[in-house]
Amino acid sequence: MSTAEPDLEVALRRVMVGYRVVGAVWLWLLVAVVVLTETGFNLPLVMGAGVLAAAWTGATVWSSGVPGILRTPWWIAADVAVSAAVIAFAAFAGTDRGFYGGYPFSTVLLAAYSGGIPGGFVAAGVLSVVSVVFLGVYLGNPGEVITSALVYVAGAGVSVWGIGVIRRNDAQRRALEQRLASEEVERARSQERADTAVALHDSVLQTLALIQRRSDDPAAVRSVARQQERELRDWLSGSRSRLGGGTAATLAAAIADVAAELETRYPCRVEVVTVGDVALGTGTDALVAATREALLNVAKHAAVQTAAVYAEVEDTNATVFVRDRGAGFEPGAVPPDRRGISESIVGRVRRHGGDAVIRSTPGAGTEVELRIPLARS
Amino acid sequence: MNERLKVFVVDDHAMFRAGIRSEIADRVWIAGDAGSVDEAVEGIIDTAPQVVLLDVHMPDGGGRTVLERVRERNDTVQFLALSASDAAEDVIDIIRAGARGYVTKTVSADELVDAIRRVADGDAVFSPKLAGFVLDAFASIPVAQVDSDLAELTAREREVLQHVARGYTYREIAERLYISVKTVETHVSSVLRKLQLSNRHELSRWAADRNIR
Numbered sequence: 202m203s204t205a206e207p208d209l210e211v212a213l214r215r216v217m218v219g220y221r222v223v224g225a226v227w228l229w230l231l232v233a234v235v236v237l238t239e240t241g242f243n244l245p246l247v248m249g250a251g252v253l254a255a256a257w258t259g260a261t262v263w264s265s266g267v268p269g270i271l272r273t274p275w276w277i278a279a280d281v282a283v284s285a286a287v288i289a290f291a292a293f294a295g296t297d298r299g300f301y302g303g304y305p306f307s308t309v310l311l312a313a314y315s316g317g318i319p320g321g322f323v324a325a326g327v328l329s330v331v332s333v334v335f336l337g338v339y340l341g342n343p344g345e346v347i348t349s350a351l352v353y354v355a356g357a358g359v360s361v362w363g364i365g366v367i368r369r370n371d372a373q374r375r376a377l378e379q380r381l382a383s384e385e386v387e388r389a390r391s392q393e394r395a396d397t398a399v400a401l402h403d404s405v406l407q408t409l410a411l412i413q414r415r416s417d418d419p420a421a422v423r424s425v426a427r428q429q430e431r432e433l434r435d436w437l438s439g440s441r442s443r444l445g446g447g448t449a450a451t452l453a454a455a456i457a458d459v460a461a462e463l464e465t466r467y468p469c470r471v472e473v474v475t476v477g478d479v480a481l482g483t484g485t486d487a488l489v490a491a492t493r494e495a496l497l498n499v500a501k502h503a504a505v506q507t508a509a510v511y512a513e514v515e516d517t518n519a520t521v522f523v524r525d526r527g528a529g530f531e532p533g534a535v536p537p538d539r540r541g542i543s544e545s546i547v548g549r550v551r552r553h554g555g556d557a558v559i560r561s562t563p564g565a566g567t568e569v570e571l572r573i574p575l576a577r578s
Numbered sequence: 579m580n581e582r583l584k585v586f587v588v589d590d591h592a593m594f595r596a597g598i599r600s601e602i603a604d605r606v607w608i609a610g611d612a613g614s615v616d617e618a619v620e621g622i623i624d625t626a627p628q629v630v631l632l633d634v635h636m637p638d639g640g641g642r643t644v645l646e647r648v649r650e651r652n653d654t655v656q657f658l659a660l661s662a663s664d665a666a667e668d669v670i671d672i673i674r675a676g677a678r679g680y681v682t683k684t685v686s687a688d689e690l691v692d693a694i695r696r697v698a699d700g701d702a703v704f705s706p707k708l709a710g711f712v713l714d715a716f717a718s719i720p721v722a723q724v725d726s727d728l729a730e731l732t733a734r735e736r737e738v739l740q741h742v743a744r745g746y747t748y749r750e751i752a753e754r755l756y757i758s759v760k761t762v763e764t765h766v767s768s769v770l771r772k773l774q775l776s777n778r779h780e781l782s783r784w785a786a787d788r789n790i791r
Contacts, residue, residue: 470684472706472707475710476714476743509706511743511745513740513743522744524744524745
């Protein structure tokens with residue numbers, strides 16, 4: 202089983218077969234002109250040329266529905282023979298009225314389409330020779346011979362070249378599409394890796410830190426570890442979409458959950474103000490996770506009892522401010538191996554097309570501004 | 579200069595009234611307190627305080643009734659709303675009825691005294707929560723329906739309110755926006771006026787959506 206035929210080949214074949222039909226119609230118009238305006242010709246032979254062309258055109262249309270048949274050498278040969286016969290019939294009938302143009306030319310086109318350079322030029326050559334024999338030698342009209350040979354050879358050249366260009370462009374385009382698709386897959390994979398690293402950082406590492414801090418309280422350690430274990434198992438089995446996340450359906454609810462979670466784990470009060478709301482999606486999930494991370498930083502490093510969260514949903518983006526009046530820090534002085542700020546906050550929202558700005562002054566507190574674009578219908 | 583402000587406390591929880599008294603009685607003069615609507619109206623008229631601390635959630639019609647019945651007989655006393663709940667409808671309702679500000683009951687004693695002073699001076703007191711509610715209320719009005727100045731916040735008013743919602747004090751906002759504290763107060767008072775005066779269908783609808791009358 203071969204792969205599906207490219208759209209381009211289907212379209213090219215339709216054009217070729219279409220031109221074949223036009224050629225046959227043109228031939229019948231010539232037949233009509235001869236019959237109506239000329240005298241001294243052999244009527245059965247002229248009609249025979251028309252019938253032969255019409256019959257083979259029907260065969261062409263039918264064959265075009267069978268995959269690959271038009272491109273076999275014997276089919277091309279038969280096609281050339283039919284056109285040669287049409288030229289010969291016309292010559293024997295005693296008329297030299299341009300029968301070489303419309304219908305036989307469609308043979309050159311088809312041969313160029315089916316057989317490329319060899320097909321196109323062999324067909325053009327054979328038909329030119331046939332013209333020399335019948336139009337030149339038999340009818341004694343060398344002018345017509347030159348015209349017909351020129352039409353065939355030039356036609357073959359132009360068609361072979363044009364079809365070649367079209368096919369090459371299409372192949373390049375498809376190769377490019379394929380490469381883009383595989384790059385997209387790779388990008389999705391690396392984003393997933395980054396999301397996984399961040400998820401583990403936020404849940405498992407945070408829990409381990411919590412366990413160390415509360416190592417003097419075995420009951421608390423056990424409960425924290427059990428909860429983390431359950432969460433991790435659910436996440437690994439796929440029944441939980443994100444680690445450390447909740448079950449809220451909207452941004453405001455999720456931020457309220459995050460604040461409540463922080464208040465139970467740390468002696469820190471969180472004032473939450475939200476304006477507007479939006480259903481959670483991947484971008485806003487990242488926003489919530491980054492907010493949680495910013496609040497954890499306040500709880501762990503700022504040495505204050507309160508933090509303020511302000512979330513605002515507008516038409517095109519959602520913004521969250523996390524603010525404390527605590528110790529603050531020098532934003533440039535955070536070591537790169539501390540993933541908290543760079544990955545879990547800034548990287549997280551940037552991966553989803555958003556941005557994060559951290560303003561901090563030692564001694565005067567910190568404000569983290571998180572922004573995520575919203576795709577709304 | 580160090581004259582103490584005269585304050586009246588209305589709350590149906592005796593425990594809370596006692597708590598307020600013990601926390602701020604050394605800095606303001608608590609002229610009286612009441613635990614029911616009728617008691618509160620009579621007490622406020624009798625003592626004529628400068629500021630009433632008014633619990634939003636009261637039986638017999640709530641804080642709004644107290645405010646309206648006092649207003650009929652005294653229009654100089656100022657009201658500062660207090661609530662344990664942070665339900666937008668309750669808070670906006672009491673502000674629309676005429677309270678000059680709103681603070682949650684978790685507010686610290688220092689902040690509460692500061693809020694009382696501001697209200698007594700005729701300024702508006704917006705907690706971060708209230709700022710959020712107001713932004714929400716004005717944001718939910720479709721632009722097409724905005725038909726007067728009262729229906730819309732100016733860009734500067736919005737900016738100031740956003741900073742209040744983010745937890746900045748008036749002084750910090752003034753520093754960040756390079757304006758004076760007085761200008762910040764002016765903006766906030768202007769927002770309060772718009773909230774109270776604009777008899778707008780849009781705000782009514784916002785209220786109706788949230789079951790506010």
